Amino acid sequence: MPVNTPTPTHVIKRDGAIREFDLAKIAVALARAGQAAAEFDAARAQQLAQQGVLPRLQALGPVTPHIEQIQDAVEATLFDAGHRATLRAYIVYREQHRKLRDARRSLVDVEASMNEYLQQTDWRVNANANQGWSLGGLIL
Structure with missing residues (x-):
């Protein structure tokens, strides 16, 4: 990797927020795995972060990497370094957390739907004059 290759300064989180890039966080995640x-x-773990993950991120060029790109770089680094058991654990951990995020999102959607129904802010409640405060009205 050329010396003048840019090191990421920020990262895009899943919610779209932009945070400071911190290689130490990657090293901690690698160490735990x-x-x-x-x-x-x-x-x-520090060596893998510095010599494996960082060069992969620098190869992206002067862009702000998304958290998924960073995690993909971690997986590629673990694979190339021959740490198969750690790679499997990291992939399983990543998938479990994806499922947890999806479950939390579904829970929030249910809560929002209930609130919209009860407060009659959902257009579907007002649009159906034949439905009162019933389960059928909520299922709309």
Whole structure:
């Protein structure tokens, strides 16, 4: 990697928020995964972050990476370094958290729908004059 390759300064979170890029957070995530799989320690995690993940992110050019791109770079680094058990654990962890985010989003959607129905702010409640305060009206 050329010396003048830009290092990311910010990251785009899943909600679209832009935060400061922090390679130490990546190293901590790698260390936790490596220790959970009993493959490597914090020093090796720091090395993987610095020599594996960072160059992959720099290869993206002068763009602000999305959190998913960073996690993909972590997976590629673990694969290339031969840390298969850690890679599996990292992928499973990532998928579990995706499911948790989806479940939280569904819960919020249900709560919002209930509130819209009860406060009669949902156009579907007002549009159906034949439905009163009933389960059928809520299911709209």
